[in-house]
Amino acid sequence: MKAILIDDEKPALQHLERMLLKDGRLTITGKFTSARLGLAHLEREKADIVFLDIGMPEMNGLEAGEYIAGMDRNTRIVYITAYSEYAIEAFELNAADYLLKPVTSQRLNKTLERLEVGKESAEVKMPPAPASAAPVKELSILCFHRLEFTDSTEPGRKMQWRTSKAQEVFALLLHNRGQWILKDTIVDLVWPDFKPEKAVTNLHTTVYHIRKLLKAWDMEVLVEFSQERYRLTKEQVLLDVEEFELGYAGTPVESEEEWLRREKILKLYRGDYLQEHHYDWAEIRRKELQVRYIRMALHSAEYELSSGRPRLALERLLDLQAADPYSDQLCRLILRSYADLGDFIGFRTHYDKYKELLENELGIRPDQVMDSWVQKVL
Structure with a gap:
């Protein structure tokens, strides 16, 4: 040798x-x-x-x-x-x-x-495994709400990060997937209070643990290093954010078939992007995806109202309002849902709470057009 x-x-x-x-x-x-x-x-x-x-x-x-x-x-x-x-x-x-x-x-x-x-172990040739009718293995990475791996052949399988920093470095590389990131940039974001030499040592050890975890899950995900930079590439691994963006539609729903297709896409959104981890560097992306989700869900709610399903629309809209409590568009659709259900007590209660929120938090009142419409309905 x-x-x-x-x-x-x-x-x-x-x-x-x-x-x-x-x-x-x-x-x-x-x-x-x-x-x-x-x-x-x-x-x-x-x-x-x-x-x-x-x-x-x-x-x-x-x-x-x-x-x-x-x-x-x-x-x-x-x-x-x-x-x-x-x-x-x-x-x-x-x-x-x-x-x-x-x-x-x-x-x-x-x-x-x-x-x-x-050397001897590496030279041993293993015989090919016999063909079997094993179920197709489908691996996914989830980023909505929290970072998780899933395995279709083992639904209850749990992942275990060696440290929270290993999880953050992987999330950062995945966030910038396909793009090279300077080693110093990663160190500054993940270990801002460490001395440079110690931070770099931590980074190398952390990358090793990430690679080890990916190998254990048999994922076609690579963490590459070249010219003081790292990048993550993947193949044959599903990513919920990518699926959501491919299926996203910001236009009104025109048919029942289209509504059903969008429902599958909206269900991918289990919560805001990396919501549980509170990474500052992910904040802009989190907001972009949240805005898209709200817009798409609003169009589905409008279709539900127009097709005679106000209770379904109301449940969806109340969930959306938790993310965007000041939206007058959301408030109008919620009030319309209560009206279509004939629940005028719920209608009045919701509008009163909305007015109180605007006055206490923003020091404003609902616009005159909305207020006139509410009084007319009541």
Whole structure:
């Protein structure tokens, strides 16, 4: 197996080289005192193993590990650190192993044995699984109300984020799906109070946990890294926001068939976009989607009233008013629903509450046209 060594400390680099040459199981094809030089070498020539120091200037080992994974997922990394606090983080970043400085021959031997076992496991060919009539697996990501994954073959399956920050980083990448986001932008949004070095370390560890979760769910979703940027891409995974936008219609309903089709789209809206998580960066998108939902639902309510279903319209309109309590259009349609039902007590009570809300909260009264219409109906 071919290996390269990357460590900014020359004595440590030479010490590791001597031990590996003495062992003889690996062929050393390069040794470098900076991560960037090592990465440049890997672009020209592949290596099976990279011994990579974590604590280096310019680019630390955890960040360099992201670049290496982006070049070739089959390249295995052995992280080296003088600080035991980084050992667990390094191992969690899908490392083949980690070594604490000063590296001893006994500990290095265990690492090489682990690498040999890993190579043998990777070379084992598994026979193809027999064809079966298993149900089609349909995976979805839900963003309305809260961020969730669903699996059509396991309706009760629950997802478990390692940390709330892992959930937020995934939500941010999904929010900008397909677009590259600078690493520094993610760090500033998710860890604004952390020192840069610690924040970047947290980001690399968090991305690893996200990838691990996606693999566990067998989702065709990739978190890619290139040129100091991350992006999320997906295939064969449903996203409720995308379905809602594809089915959105902001025009009046013209037929029963169209009303039924829109009902399926409106049911996707289980609550506001990422409502439960209160991400500041999602606020503009949340409001845009809410406005679209209200507009589309209003047209459905108008159709229900015109087709003799005032009770159905009233239930819908009262729910909408919780999101937009000052809307005079909503108020008119609610009053019309009460009138069509013959519930004039409900009609008067609702209008009185609406007037009180406007006067107390905004210091205004309903417009004269609405007030005249209400008095005429009563």
